[in-house]
Amino acid sequence: MLKLVDLNKQYSLSNLIIKKNISKVLANQNFIMGKEVNILEKKLKSITKSKYCLTVSSGTDALLISLMAINLKPGDEVIVPSFTYVSPVEAIVRLGALPVFVDICNENGNIDTSLIEKEITKKTKAIIFVNLFGSICNITKLKKIKNKNKKIFFIEDAAQSFGAKFKNYNSCNTLDISCTSFFPTKNLGCYGDGGAIFTNLKHIYNSSKMIREHGQKIKYHHDIVGIGGRLDTIQASILLAKLKSFKSEIILRKSNFKYYNQLIDKQNLSLKINFKIGKIKFPAEGSPNYASYNIFVRPEVRKKLITFLKKNKIASTIYYPKIIPDHKPYKKYLKTKQKLRNSEFVSKRILSLPFGPYIKQKEISYVVNILGKFFRKISH
Template identity: 45%
Template sequence: MKIDFANLQYQHNLYKDEIEEAILKVARNCNFIMGNEVQELEKSLEDFTGAKYAVTCSNGTDALLLAMMALDIKPGDEVITTPFTFIATAETIAFLGATPVFVDIDEKTYNIDPNKIEDKITSKTKAIIPVSLYGQAADMDKIQDIATKHNLKIIIDGAQSFGCTYNGKTDSNLGDISTTSFFPAKPLGCYGDGGAVFTNDEKIANKMKSLRLHGQSKRYHHKYIGMGGRLDTLQAAILNIKLKYYPKDLALRQEVAFKYTKALETKTNLILPYIDEKATSAWAQYSVRVKNRDEVQNRLKEAGIPTAVHYPMPLHLQECFLYLGYKKGDFPISEIVSDEIMSLPMNPYVTDEEIEYIVGNL
């Protein structure tokens, strides 16, 4: 059996008539930048998330940049985040001249451990960026309490978690600003790069709208130093179609995850995903921990089963962050998890037969 990790071709074929017609409509209208489809998508994203303002942008990395720029994160500031995440989370902090300050993760959820945050707060700390890793929000009750106590802003890196919930709210409707990515392999993906930022603050929303257009207040008049961070109309048109079916896809992801867990829960040599009782996951990944990961991956590959590692090296050990002065052993849980984590094929269309085959081989 040959298994597709993300199954993007299958998903396209499900909705191809609508998607291809939407693409052709944009092509015929030749309104490729900030066309009507962009505004339509932003309204639909607001309706879906419950956030008052959704601002689309060019990708999930630029979403983080827009959020920090809107909150005036500057050189010399410190931003607390996790070392166990995709590099964009901390890369964007450094890009703005601020300093990423890492806090180790909770061993069950793999998200930032709120019990370790306060020890890292200094007079230079301006914000906390929790990551909703693999699709599940961090412990936002505790993080919000800490942020309120110390007058800090919260930016949620929700690149993997669009549609997840925490205490009944989507994580796009938590913190001061929440971000997401529409990279093709994400739970809601477009056909290239795309992203969005969410907030309930009108002033912040308007600033981010300006920042994504080179800081324009009106054409060729620039209030801020900004960026070229718009979402292409073509990608918005595609997302408008896919968002209609996204609740169904989310439900199917839940079913696939449940079937994996039920089939694997008796395997004592595996550590399975943990979902907090306050939360639901968008299941961007279904990640297990195994001691002999390289051997297991090779054997699964021989059986036609693709796997992935998210992520093999925590950020504090990456060459680009050596200047921060961290060393091996500083964040032991992140280091252990990065040595053991392995993601199994996860998408809404993994069949029962495929799950049986994957689990049998695993």
């Protein structure tokens, strides 16, 4: 089976250094907040040029800690895209605050910045913008909104965009706070759960640091409510090993992404054929990190295509099959008659194909040939 994300090749190339790094932690027995955590935070700061970095237990906890650090209270509102992974909405609701859904734009699947201001009220405490599939939101437009609404915290969900850029902005150093994930299949992934928070605001860094450690500055003196949100030293040591190939892997991703596009165009399976199949576009001013390769297919054929791919030993998945307000716990936050057209459109059509830095050209070519076979078959 051609996997959606195959981590074996990366492991076979880096296993010596990964094993060496893990062995060092085992020898030192510093499993919690060992020196590797500190070294990693310094490296992540220098990559993003962010003033502060705190590694944490997951991307979801990075969002939760950030919202706790801005003192999000029950009844406060947070603007979020309606098409995203669930974590940002989950974190808002866990703190008793209210998610306010905004549709995505049809350019790149990120929050439609032209719709944000209409949703700002006196209760708006934060805006979480999600950089889906490694493509950063339009930071210039978001900065303009920020300048008019200085008290609102702009939080970047960079779980999928670490290593990407928008103009001169590095992902994880864009507006007030940024959160990323080191989930194993992310561009920079560990071998378990992990994440990080970035900010240039000292007070946010200080409170996030306390929240990460059960609300304490001094051991067993809990001044605020926190969580157990630290990154394991073993995971930090794995990330340090993987950072060595991170930049070159983005270059490989880019060339594999382009190769997919070329072959899809060659097979004449492009967007112009009534959304039969189409590539997600990236904004011209952005430089994505090529986190995944997605196509659009008509809703009535998507299920058949997934079965056909599976029969031909190709894995695929849907990121994401439902918009957030269609999930049971989040339905009640949708305003009556609110239309989320682009979110609905994308969730019904999107399909993710096998991808990664080490996927072989012949594997990409096999996937595209099977796609061609499928679409020729259904058009007869």
